[in-house]
Amino acid sequence: MVHVVEHADAPVNTYNLGTRTTTSVRTIADIVADEMGVDPEYEFTGGERGWTGDVPRMRLSVEKLAGLGFEPTHSSGEAVRRAARELLDAEPG
Numbered sequence: 001m002v003h004v005v006e007h008a009d010a011p012v013n014t015y016n017l018g019t020r021t022t023t024s025v026r027t028i029a030d031i032v033a034d035e036m037g038v039d040p041e042y043e044f045t046g047g048e049r050g051w052t053g054d055v056p057r058m059r060l061s062v063e064k065l066a067g068l069g070f071e072p073t074h075s076s077g078e079a080v081r082r083a084a085r086e087l088l089d090a091e092p093g
Helices: 002-007 025-036 076-089
Strands: none
Touching (some): 025 076
8 A cells, every 4th residue: 555655646546455366265264274273164155156245256456556566575375374473463452
């Protein structure tokens, strides 16, 4: 977000913040469980497509952001792991 503020010219800007990779819900759950040191059992419902209104695959374009010279330094999975660690390490309250 800081990169956009420092490099975009318009007074109002809309950019997708993300990576060029994707991560499944299962992988996100595995990463969070690993960081928490737990081994949960998963139960998935909704079949292959998910529940009504679910988006089984989501990938937003980051080309506009790349046009400002920004390239993500972490993959989607690495970003999830970093966020989980930071949340777990944060002081409560």
